[in-house]
Amino acid sequence: MEIKTDKNIIAILRALREAPGPLGGTRVARQIQSYGINLSPRAVRYYLALTDKAGFTKNLGNKRGRIITPDGRKELNSAFVMSKIGLIASMIDELSYKMDFSLAKLTGNIVLNISTIQAENFPKALAYILPVFHKGFGMGQFAVIREGGSQLGNFSIPHGSIAIGTLCSVTINGIFLKAGIPVFSRFGGLLEIKNGQPVRFTDIIAYNGSTLDPLEIFIKGQMTSVYQAARLGCGLIGASFREIPAAAIPQAERIRKKLIKTGLGGILMIGRPGQALLDIPVPEGKAAMIVVGGLNPLAACEENGIKTHNLAMGTLFDFKELLPTSHLEQLLGKEQQSEREN
Numbered sequence: 001m002e003i004k005t006d007k008n009i010i011a012i013l014r015a016l017r018e019a020p021g022p023l024g025g026t027r028v029a030r031q032i033q034s035y036g037i038n039l040s041p042r043a044v045r046y047y048l049a050l051t052d053k054a055g056f057t058k059n060l061g062n063k064r065g066r067i068i069t070p071d072g073r074k075e076l077n078s079a080f081v082m083s084k085i086g087l088i089a090s091m092i093d094e095l096s097y098k099m100d101f102s103l104a105k106l107t108g109n110i111v112l113n114i115s116t117i118q119a120e121n122f123p124k125a126l127a128y129i130l131p132v133f134h135k136g137f138g139m140g141q142f143a144v145i146r147e148g149g150s151q152l153g154n155f156s157i158p159h160g161s162i163a164i165g166t167l168c169s170v171t172i173n174g175i176f177l178k179a180g181i182p183v184f185s186r187f188g189g190l191l192e193i194k195n196g197q198p199v200r201f202t203d204i205i206a207y208n209g210s211t212l213d214p215l216e217i218f219i220k221g222q223m224t225s226v227y228q229a230a231r232l233g234c235g236l237i238g239a240s241f242r243e244i245p246a247a248a249i250p251q252a253e254r255i256r257k258k259l260i261k262t263g264l265g266g267i268l269m270i271g272r273p274g275q276a277l278l279d280i281p282v283p284e285g286k287a288a289m290i291v292v293g294g295l296n297p298l299a300a301c302e303e304n305g306i307k308t309h310n311l312a313m314g315t316l317f318d319f320k321e322l323l324p325t326s327h328l329e330q331l332l333g334k335e336q337q338s339e340r341e342n
Contacts, residue, residue, distance in 0.1 A: 022065030099174030153315025188214030238293025
């Protein structure tokens with residue numbers, strides 16, 4: 001058996017990656033059933049012995065279960081590329097459904113992007129991140145910070161790094177779904193900003209034809225100019241194009257106002273029934289909606305020479321653990337004062 005191409009191995013690695021902690025054979029068997037894989041706990045333990053040997057998993061001993069290793073994550077990301085086409089679209093739908101956030105109560109889980117930078121670059125990074133939030137080119141006005149060696153959801157933060165969690169735009173889908181409005185995410189793209197206003201998409205990647213999040217691709221390709229857009233009002237930011245039923249426009253506008261009022265924001269534009277928005281056509285009975293990219297603040301860091309590692313749709317996360325971006329301003333002020341004193 002070729003371990004690197006076995007679908008059962010890939011399913012097991014996926015279950016371990018998505019788990020908040022170690023899993024035993026029985027729990028893995030239960031989880032992979034949702035992926036369409038039916039294995040007995042005994043069969044799962046056989047495969048886990050193989051992944052241990054390959055270095056993809058680690059047995060914690062004392063019946064504590066197993067965790068996925070960095071090599072396991074790498075293998076999972078590169079395996080079966082053809083079968084993963086459309087994976088991003090599937091992830092969007094799955095996370096939207098799993099979200100239990102209540103906009104009325106401001107409680108429950110939202111979808112969080114996870115980004116890491118080297119700890120020594122953190123103060124400088126904040127100076128680039130904050131203007132993007134202030135201009136409204138980030139998803140809302142909330143974020144979370146974690147130090148190396150700790151956890152952010154089910155993500156282990158490397159030592160020597162700082163993790164920055166930002167609201168993922170898929171959160172909008174989940175909020176709309178909870179309100180009874182289905183959302184179809186068509187593509188992510190680069191949105192041109194002129195005089196502070198969106199004017200057109202210059203590049204797009206369809207979600208149902210990609211194995212990677214479009215904004216991650218644009219950031220690493222050095223194709224954005226988010227910081228320039230935030231400071232000067234002209235540039236290219238990450239955004240996504242979505243469709244909702246035309247009949248839901250009035251309710252969508254009410255939700256949009258509520259999002260702005262609560263500091264969540266994110267929706268840049270909502271179109272009219274059956275009419276193109278920024279020259280992008282929509283089918284009859286549909287309306288377009290343009291949502292800002294949640295990773296835009298980190299794009300500003302990359303544009304200014306600060307390396308980032310980004311994971312879009314990284315985890316479901318309790319909204320109550322997020323902090324307003326004013327807290328980041330306080331952190332920046334303390335860092336700058338410390339530098340002056342030293």
